[in-house]
Amino acid sequence: MAETKNGVPAMIETLVADIRRILGEEPAGEPMLAALTDRLAPLARDTSWIVDELYETDANQGFGISVLHEEEDDGFLLETVCWEPGRGVAPHDHQTWGVVMGLAGEEINVDWRRLDDGAEPGRASLEQAGETVVTGGVVKTFRPDDIHSIRNDSDRPSLSLHLYGRSLAKTDRSEFNPLAGTVVPCPKRVRRTG
Numbered sequence: 001m002a003e004t005k006n007g008v009p010a011m012i013e014t015l016v017a018d019i020r021r022i023l024g025e026e027p028a029g030e031p032m033l034a035a036l037t038d039r040l041a042p043l044a045r046d047t048s049w050i051v052d053e054l055y056e057t058d059a060n061q062g063f064g065i066s067v068l069h070e071e072e073d074d075g076f077l078l079e080t081v082c083w084e085p086g087r088g089v090a091p092h093d094h095q096t097w098g099v100v101m102g103l104a105g106e107e108i109n110v111d112w113r114r115l116d117d118g119a120e121p122g123r124a125s126l127e128q129a130g131e132t133v134v135t136g137g138v139v140k141t142f143r144p145d146d147i148h149s150i151r152n153d154s155d156r157p158s159l160s161l162h163l164y165g166r167s168l169a170k171t172d173r174s175e176f177n178p179l180a181g182t183v184v185p186c187p188k189r190v191r192r193t194g
């Protein structure tokens, strides 16, 4: 079988074509996110496409991002993220829409609500707004300003599939420290691009 980025079989090409079609048919909004969610769902039901490389992580970062497809001209980004046990990431936004679906293991997704109006540079006040245990087939969708954090409280790695409206590597995002009440530019993540 032909292989594409990061050793994932060519079935990803069919998925990419379907994502292009959906994005061509639906303006950004809830129906678009629902159509994308439906299209991604089979990848959590049959996980035979998942190769061992997708579980590779960056020790400093505590998680590993494997890019499956990055559309040209600032288009959509499809990637998997593997979280090491006991690791996580601070609250952040994406500045684009996103669909995240659990594939294996268990990761805790925490939603945050911003309470201030952003008027004071470098300051942000957040409170927790909800928590979702993301396991195989569980989906979270995000609007550009939504803020979430992730942690893996379990004793084994978790793996999830992430689809974003544009490349996060090229997007200026924010990362928050709820305890300190601060906001800084989101660090650029280490990504395996295959």
Ligand SMILES: [Fe+2]
Binding pocket: 092, 093, 094, 148
């Ligand atoms: Fe995120």
